Amino acid sequence: MAEKKEILKLSGINKCFGNVVVAKDISLTVISNQLHALIGPNGAGKTTLIKMISGELKPDQGVVTLLDRRVNHLSEIARVHRGCIRSFQVSSIIGSMTVFENILLAVKHKRSILKMLFRKFQSNSSESSFVYQTLNQLSLETLGTKVASTLSHGDKRKLELAMALAMRPKILLLDEPFAGLDQAESSKLIELLKSIKKIMPIFLIEHDMQAVFALADKISVLNEGEIIESGSVEKIRRSKLVQNAYLGGDL
């Protein structure tokens, strides 16, 4: 068993939009080789929390620590280059490009504009095998030459995830990757995430409770910006508080 390392740590995060509180004193940690799931009703503030981790939004108060370094002052882009990679709740693939090119974007990202200007947007053999390896993981390999906007909803979700994976994350933040997948696709994705979490820690926002219970090492429950419960799958399943607030008492 590899040593447990805190990859991501939030402490005392507060955030308001006007007078709506979307994060109230949130503290949590994501540990290596763990999948930490965040569940909560619509509008609880889950996506906002991912944005504060990724750096798109700044918290009003509190500290975000990534790989043992306080990153509050770092821009979103700097955090990406440190390996903090997110996927979006709404698939945000580049519709006019092919599936292959979408992944290639993730492979080709560089900091320097000049380097990008002087290199052709073409994959060498190792890049293209890496792209296909990534597509393979999500069983998208036959769709490489398809224009992304013509994909089915489920395939778009998978491409969204594939782009994040192709960034070689040190920590992966996923915003409802299961939304809109059918049963078969969901089970496949569960298996995939099971294997991925051995390599990189995952912070997963998800409504699909079957997936969460199958995957999570730890679950936190967010309600109106507040973490009302946190712990193992068993603990969350049994929690009265959670059942009332979120699960509707029928689990």
Add this chain to the structure above:
Amino acid sequence: MLTEKKFNLIIVLGIFAFSLIGYVINEPYFITLATKIVILGIAGCALNLILGFGGMVSFGHAMFFGIGSYVAAISAFHSMNGETIDLIFFDFNGSSQMLFNWFLAVIFSMFFALVVGSISIRTSGVYFIMITLAFAQMTYYFSVGWTKYGGEDGLSTYVRNDLFSINTMLPLNFFIICFACLCVVWFILNWVINSNFGNFLKGCKENEEKMRSLGLNPYTLKLTAFVISGAITGLAGALYVDLNRFVSPTSLSWQTSGELIVLVILGGSARLFGPLLGAIVFILLEQFLGEVTENWQFWLGVILVLIVLYFPKGVSGLIIKD
């Protein structure tokens, strides 16, 4: 239906052939038209880099065109009348060398593009359109008030600048010079859009938030594209001065900005060299509609409306297969 490569080749060779025909049948006006097409085409393609590929609708690109024009004209003007410009560190005597004046035009328009872009690119959509327009209007009114260089009446340079020992006053020679510039610009723009940079720029047009999540800064990407575009537009402006041996504030006016956008819409923004076809259509319409009716601009408007409604990919979209 043609592939994009064949389309580009046919357009470019067509323009060349047109001017050769003008030479053979001794109709220099044809050559002038072809030259005008080439120059406006260069500016239109440069605008298309940011408009079609970067999603930035600049309604102030005449600014870079006009700045290129004025810089080249002022340099030529001083070289002619022998009056020096005191630049604190040294006296500038102007120059009658095309290459040098192009260089100056490109440097100045790049600099202005950097300044204007760094402010404008913080906005998007309608605000971007308005802010670029506002900057361009500022340069327009400045030129109107700059009586030292002709103010409203504009500035004449009488002769064309020199390039090596070519007789630039011969229409065909000057056409070939502009044509060579077009080829260089073609190479540069083609390179840019096929580079990693160009593809991330396309990505920015669709989804900036996503590009940020891939570790790229849309602001610097877009600003770089804006500066490249401004520089090339400035070059077109400098060529235009040599064509007409005259520059006036009109080159900085919003009508000129609008015309550049018209080239892009006519030709089609989806293809980098669509605006070159746009320039052909525009100049020919101006020419032939203009002969038939005084109100050719009215009919141009009708055509534009039809294109926007029925052929949003422009004329090039009708010819190139996907």
